Amino acid sequence: MTYASLEDIASEIVACTKCDLFRGRKNAVPGEGNPGAKLVIVGEAPGRNEDAMGRPFVGNAGKFLDRYLSLAGIDRKDIFITNAVKCRPPNNRKPTPFEIGQCRPYLIYQLKLVNPRLVLALGVSASSSLGMKFSHLDEIRGKLFDIKLDSLNITVYPTYHPSFPMRFPSKRETFLSDLKRVKEILGKEIRS
Ligand code: URA
Numbered sequence: 001m002t003y004a005s006l007e008d009i010a011s012e013i014v015a016c017t018k019c020d021l022f023r024g025r026k027n028a029v030p031g032e033g034n035p036g037a038k039l040v041i042v043g044e045a046p047g048r049n050e051d052a053m054g055r056p057f058v059g060n061a062g063k064f065l066d067r068y069l070s071l072a073g074i075d076r077k078d079i080f081i082t083n084a085v086k087c088r089p090p091n092n093r094k095p096t097p098f099e100i101g102q103c104r105p106y107l108i109y110q111l112k113l114v115n116p117r118l119v120l121a122l123g124v125s126a127s128s129s130l131g132m133k134f135s136h137l138d139e140i141r142g143k144l145f146d147i148k149l150d151s152l153n154i155t156v157y158p159t160y161h162p163s164f165p166m167r168f169p170s171k172r173e174t175f176l177s178d179l180k181r182v183k184e185i186l187g188k189e190i191r192s
Contacts, residue, residue: 001109002109003109005113006110006113009109009110009113013030013086013106014030016028016086018102019087019098019102021088021089022087024087024088024090026051026054027051027054028087029051029056029082030106031080031082031086031110033077033079034078035113035114036114037079037080037114038079038116038117038186039074039078039116039120039182040116040118040120041065041079041082041122042119042120042121042122042126042129042130043056043082043123043126044084044085044123044124044125044126045083045085045086045087045088045089045095046083046085046086046088047059047088048088049062050062050088056081056082062162064165065122065162068162068165068172069179072179072183073180073183074179074182074183080110080114080116083126084103084104084125084126084129085100085129086103094124094125095125100128100129104129107129107130112151112152116154117155117185117186118156118186119156120159120182121156121157121158122161123137123163123164124137124161126161130147130154131148131149132145132156137158137160140158141158142159142177143157144156144185145158157181159178159179160175162175
């Protein structure tokens with residue numbers, strides 16, 4: 001399957017029935033943002049607010065993420081933001097490897113079309129969806145990885161999912177320093 005545009009991918013996602021998550025969704029959440037972004041952020045899966053609005057990171061974790069992005073000097077308007085899984089898992093459980101696998105082609109095509117310099121992977125599900133192998137996120141957090149996924153070559157920078165530093169304040173400094181590092185790597189290029 002090839003897609004000509006992010007809108008084409010989004011149309012397919014909203015009609016997708018490749019796993020059972022479609023049964024419980026109000027809205028699929030394809031992702032949004034600058035189609036020419038130098039930075040793509042990948043989260044885990046939509047929660048209740050995202051499912052209600054069809055937009056990524058609009059609930060509490062999203063507000064926390066926006067605040068930390070802006071502390072790091074990154075404007076959400078400049079980036080593209082999406083999730084490993086595009087439909088809400090029931091009761092906000094973690095998406096299964098099967099669900100992540102069914103959704104991965106959409107993520108890969110989004111990345112092919114946006115063609116960012118860097119992909120910031122938020123947490124375990126995003127990092128595994130992007131092909132990282134690890135037993136604990138701390139093994140890969142805060143490091144850069146050049147990854148080949150199908151015919152896609154990307155640089156991935158894993159960090160915590162924002163819900164983790166939101167819940168554990170002692171992790172906030174590390175989360176912020178990871179975001180500042182991303183800003184430093186991209187520099188002025190963050191705005192295309
Ligand atoms: N958490 C995520 O991983 N993604 C969202 O869109 C919202 C919360």
